[in-house]
Amino acid sequence: MxxxxxxxxxxxxxxxxxxxxxxxxxxxxxxxxxxxxxxxxxxxxxxxxxxxxxxxxxxxxxxxxxxxxxxxxxxxxxxxxxxxxxxxxxxxxxxxxxxxxxxxxxxxLERTRGTQTGREPELEAWIASTTSEVAELTAAGHLVSHGGRDRKEVALTFDDGPQPGNTERILDVLDGYDVPATFFCVGMNASAHPGILTRMRERGHGLGNHTWSHPFLPELTRSQLTEQIERTQEAIAEASGGPAPTLFRPPYGSRTPEVLGWLAESGLTTALWDVVPDDWSMPGADAVARVVLEQVAPGSIVLLHDGGGDRSQTVAALPAVIEGLLERGYRFTLVDEMAPRVEQPAPSATSVV
The missing domain is CATH 3.30.420 (Nucleotidyltransferase; domain 5)
Known part of the structure; x- marks a missing residue:
């Protein structure tokens, strides 16, 4: 061997x-x-x-x-x-x-379980430990899981890219329907593929920080998390030709009370989700579209993926998702527009120490 x-x-x-x-x-x-x-x-x-x-x-x-x-x-x-x-x-x-x-x-590792293969119970325990912090940070405007439930708005989000081929096909579909989305980019990928980020910005899509290397956040020290955030902020700003993101999404949703506290002090808004079709596990394009349409409610944030593997099923599901939501009277928006509008420090990657 x-x-x-x-x-x-x-x-x-x-x-x-x-x-x-x-x-x-x-x-x-x-x-x-x-x-x-x-x-x-x-x-x-x-x-x-x-x-x-x-x-x-x-x-x-x-x-x-x-x-x-x-x-x-x-x-x-x-x-x-x-x-x-x-x-x-x-x-x-x-x-x-x-x-x-x-x-x-x-x-x-298994394709249908991903990088977290064997660590699902630990990941679930980390997430469960943050219930009260999520509520407090949402009320304070430092975290968003969904928008207001009184408006038929929905935000499509894509994680782990940009990945050539996948991301460009997703952008083509979004362009065809004139629908905006928010892309949570990995710093390594953003730095390697600046042209794709430029296209995202020019077409009015939102950009968010998804760390440099997609780690389990509770494994990092505060200084290691700082580096992941700051370098990705710089990479996205440089690659897109625009400002650094104001949104951060934790890989796998991994978090502890301590990690959420660090993120809140960074000046970034933590962006979670409430609709999760597990498209990364390749359940089939029809299954992806069906789960999204079954779970969406006013204000929903939908978690999809453009990077990290074969995303052909996500690309294939996207027209049915968009058309189904349009038929139900939904308007597409960006996660930034769903985030609470409260007084907080100006976003700054360097405020994490």
Missing amino acids: LYAGIAWDAGGFEVAVVDEAGRPAAPRARFGGGRVTDLIGHLRGLGRERLVTVVESTNGILDGRMMAAGLAVYRADARLLPPRPRFGSVPAEVIARAALRTPSALAR
Whole structure:
């Protein structure tokens, strides 16, 4: 067997491969954030049947695409690795050797469960612990899960992009219906594909911050969260040619009371959702459209995905979603327009310390 560890940093990804004796089995390889297809091709060239590919738990933007390419992908959690730096992961070779040393401790990821495979109970517990904080922050204008229930408005949102192909097809559909949406972008992807963000801004879509590498937020220290937010703010502003976002969406919805407090102090509004068709799990385009139309109520925020894997079903479902909501008299709006209008500090990524 070969063990490939994938590390990430501001410039992209590094791949290191070791054999069963822990010896380097291929030269280290680096890939920029926009070269995910090349990275996957490199791994496939090593031989899928004998390759264990390992990401660590702050890297949530590669596994869907790698699994779609037929690779066996595993997650190494923080307890298996040395402490991370303030920004980035531990080195790729360290990740590969952790897989070799404790293979039974790794979680093999499943396409229908995603990066959180095996951690769903922990994620649910984190989220459940924040019920009172969500209510308090909503009342204070620091968090939005939905808009006013007295108006037939709905906000379509898309997470984890931009991803070439997927995002452009979604934008084509939105353009065809003249419908706005809000895109919560991953910093790595935003930096790699600025032209797509420029198109979003020019067509009147909203942009939000979705971290740099799509981590589980409760695993981060405050300084690590700061770096994720600030660098993504800068990347989105530079790529789009517009202002930095005022909205932040936590990956997986992961949060604790402490994390929500940090986010509130950042000056950003945390954006959640109330309609979730789990399009990322590939249930079929008809199922995606049906769930959205069944769950939508006045003021709903719909969670969809344009990045992180094969999103062809989302693209295919979108016309039925839009037409169904239009037939019911809904107006499409941006999440920014649903957020409470209260007095709060001007948004500033640098206000997190």
